[in-house]
Amino acid sequence: MAKRTLTGTTLDTIVSLAKRRGFVFQSSEIYGGLSSVWDYGPVGVELKRNVKDAWWKSMVRERDDVVGIDASILMHPDVWVASGHLDSFTDPLVECQECHRRFRQDQIEGDTCPDCGGAFGEPRQFNLMFKTFMGPVEDSSATVYLRPETAQAMFVNFENVQTSSRKKIPFGIAQIGKSFRNEITPGNFTFRTREFEQMEMEFFCEPGTDDDWHDYWMNFSMDWFKKFGIRGEKLMLRVHDADELPHYSKASADVEYEFPWGWGELETISNRTDFDLKAHAEKSGKDLSYFDDQKKERYVPFVVEPAMGADRSALAFLLDAYDEEGEGKDMRVVLRFHPDIAPFQVAVLPLSKKDTLSPTARRVYDLLLANFNAQYDDTQSIGRRYRRQDEIGTPLCVTVDFDTLDDDSVTIRNRDTMEQVRVPIDNLEAAIREQLNTMRADCQG
Missing domain, CATH: 3.30.930.10 (Bira Bifunctional Protein; Domain 2)
Structure with a gap:
């Protein structure tokens, strides 16, 4: 990789x-x-x-x-009493006396507000749990908490x-x-x-x-x-x-x-x-x-x-998957996700939106959907579609072109190497599995 x-x-x-x-x-x-x-x-x-x-x-x-x-x-309110959250799940809070913005005490440097320079008041404890009420009456007996x-x-x-x-x-x-x-x-x-x-x-x-x-x-x-x-x-x-x-x-x-x-x-x-x-x-x-x-x-x-x-x-x-290759107009942004983390494992891209290609491309897409999280993309030029799939981290793209109509084969493009191989549709699933397994091995941290 x-x-x-x-x-x-x-x-x-x-x-x-x-x-x-x-x-x-x-x-x-x-x-x-x-x-x-x-x-x-x-x-x-x-x-x-x-x-x-x-x-x-x-x-x-x-x-x-x-x-x-x-x-x-x-959950029952007593859960949070027993766990200590009602008493202990707090942060020290300070408030600016001028602009009234509040900060966690452990996340400020100095004695004055970083926004306006005003002085802080005395710190007080602030419970971090969200409180709501269960039932039609909003009183203390109906108080519950979002966990x-x-x-x-x-x-x-x-x-x-x-x-x-x-x-x-x-x-x-x-x-x-x-x-x-x-x-x-x-x-x-x-x-x-x-x-x-x-x-x-x-x-x-x-x-x-x-x-x-x-x-x-x-x-x-x-x-x-x-x-x-x-x-x-x-x-x-x-x-x-x-x-x-x-x-x-x-x-x-x-x-x-x-x-x-x-x-x-x-x-x-x-x-x-x-x-x-x-x-x-x-x-x-x-x-x-x-x-x-x-x-x-x-x-x-x-x-x-x-x-x-x-x-x-x-x-x-x-963040860890983000990468840039090249410069200027030739720069390629690519997310090098592990295949099991990538949002989509494979994208099917017909070379054009012409009616002659669409039925075969859809057939290939339907074939892959049974075993892979796949995406179908037929908008804009093939080059832009490759770059779009690179930017969302799709490991493999399968291109259906006009030769496919004659030889019943498609092209697999690898996200990381950009290498392309042509395989028969009958062997497509096995070829994709093989490439994904290789990418899994390469992605080990």
Whole structure:
């Protein structure tokens, strides 16, 4: 595979590409937009879905010790009392006394407002959970919260899942879903938003084995990003200092990616000990311990949690795939996605829109749809269509030309090498699989 650019990609470049090619749009744009809220377009939704599918396949479908759930966003308010979120899920907030803009205290430098130079008032704690009401009456008894993380649903469902799935310790519960945090200073495109999607797994293990499992999942997480094309030199594992550990964690580490603005968190792997299960057992009165049949003893499991952001990961894959070749009019923008992450694996391009080509091109497209995420594109010149597919990261393009009508063969163009080979339509599926497998091997970080 051609070498990718290691540095120099700006966030503005990616934001422009994202809108132009249908990856990400500003939410409610025709009304002026809503700050730090984003909509995934026709191409972006495929990218994000592929990231989630790749994670789910690696975490659940390829393992026999992890099962999945899909829990509701709204939960009983006592869940957040037991978890500590009502008391501890806060950020220190300061407000400018002149312009009244608010900032997180840990994200400002100096004693004056960076916007107007005004003085800050005294800091106060700001709870990050979104509050709403359930039912027709808006009073304190009807208060519920939009979940700030998906993890708690896996803790409160521990017994339900363990009993129904008949899993023995050690085993995990995985979930992908939306979470909401009323961030004071969101930003950097889709990196820090108030509505986001998480991919989390709670791995329940015997106390005393938790340190080994923490090491295992840290290595697993780093390898996962490399497996799907993130370059190793753009990743690092940062272990948390003791003074930055959350209230539930014995040890935590972040998988970080080098974004245009610096290193940023993609995933946190935490040793949550038995904090959550004990807290929910005490608050609910429900026994959440586990009886080990082999050891004939009962204990509360420890939990290791790999928690990844789907939006941040999709952004990292997009940034890492971006490359430019050539200069001026000859410059080619190409997204060198791993084939399993690319929004589309193959595009079918008839050489022209003439009626004589369309039926055959459609036949080829229908043939590929059964096994690949394919796109049909017959607008503008073939050269521009190649460049458009390069810009959305499509690994392979299949061109149907007038010779196809005589020899029943088509041309496969490779995104990375731009090499073209001609194959019979009868062999097309096998030829595409072979090329995609080669690209998978080349994309290893």
